[in-house]
Amino acid sequence: QVQLVESGGGVVQPGRSLGLSCAASGFTFSNYGMHWVRQAPGKGLEWVASISSDGSSKNYADSVKGRLTISRDNSKNTLYLQMNSLRADDTAVYYCVKDFGGPYDYWGQGTLVTVSS
Amino acid sequence: DIVMTQSPDSLAVSLGERATINCKSSQSLLYSSNNKNYLAWYQQKPGQPPKLLISWASTRESGVPDRFSGSGSGTDFTLTISSLQAEDVAVYYCQQYYSFVNSFGQGTKLEIK
Numbered sequence: 001q002v003q004l005v006e007s008g009g010g011v012v013q014p015g016r017s018l019g020l021s022c023a024a025s026g027f028t029f030s031n032y033g034m035h036w037v038r039q040a041p042g043k044g045l046e047w048v049a050s051i052s053s054d055g056s057s058k059n060y061a062d063s064v065k066g067r068l069t070i071s072r073d074n075s076k077n078t079l080y081l082q083m084n085s086l087r088a089d090d091t092a093v094y095y096c097v098k099d100f101g102g103p104y105d106y107w108g109q110g111t112l113v114t115v116s117s
Numbered sequence: 118d119i120v121m122t123q124s125p126d127s128l129a130v131s132l133g134e135r136a137t138i139n140c141k142s143s144q145s146l147l148y149s150s151n152n153k154n155y156l157a158w159y160q161q162k163p164g165q166p167p168k169l170l171i172s173w174a175s176t177r178e179s180g181v182p183d184r185f186s187g188s189g190s191g192t193d194f195t196l197t198i199s200s201l202q203a204e205d206v207a208v209y210y211c212q213q214y215y216s217f218v219n220s221f222g223q224g225t226k227l228e229i230k
């Protein structure tokens with residue numbers, strides 16, 4: 001069965017960096033586009049970034065452009081999110097998400113990132 | 118960027134009654150070459166990740182009860198729950214994937230009256 005397991009969340013000071021990982025299993029990872037979606041505490045869903053199946057195409061929300069970088073390693077079945085210059089409003093649960101040509105059919109359980117001094 | 122606006126923000130419906138959630142996009146989500154609307158609906162229960170209910174505006178996912186249905190085209194879409202059950206209490210989100218920059222509506226909280 002499809003599994004997406006995020007890791008790397010934690011508490012970080014404003015201005016610092018943090019890297020998230022998502023280990024994928026149960027499907028052919030290299031065939032599918034992937035996304036990061038976040039949810040601030042008590043708030044709605046915010047799409048963050050996407051990457052194509054081969055990693056050649058990436059897109060970002062305006063709110064994170066230039067600070068967050070999505071990448072993948074198809075040999076390791078792993079998706080990444082490198083987060084730099086973190087701000088308080090980056091505090092959220094970050095979900096790793098698989099798409100199947102558009103809609104998102106599988107979500108991880110999420111990892112919480114808290115940006116606080 | 119495409120802005121998605123849901124209405125209402127919250128909704129209370131009696132058990133067994135119909136619930137209707139609306140979603141409006143700032144531009145058309147209908148792709149003319151394949152006549153498909155690039156719109157999905159998700160259900161999120163407390164402490165859980167969202168679950169895909171409906172894709173392509175009206176295609177119900179496998180295992181989703183048939184009381185859930187999606188309709189609409191272009192810029193106006195609707196999620197309907199024909200007979201509300203207690204387990205349907207959740208927050209519902211619409212999402213567009215027409216643009217490479219995807220986006221979600223703000224969510225609609227559905228409760229029992």
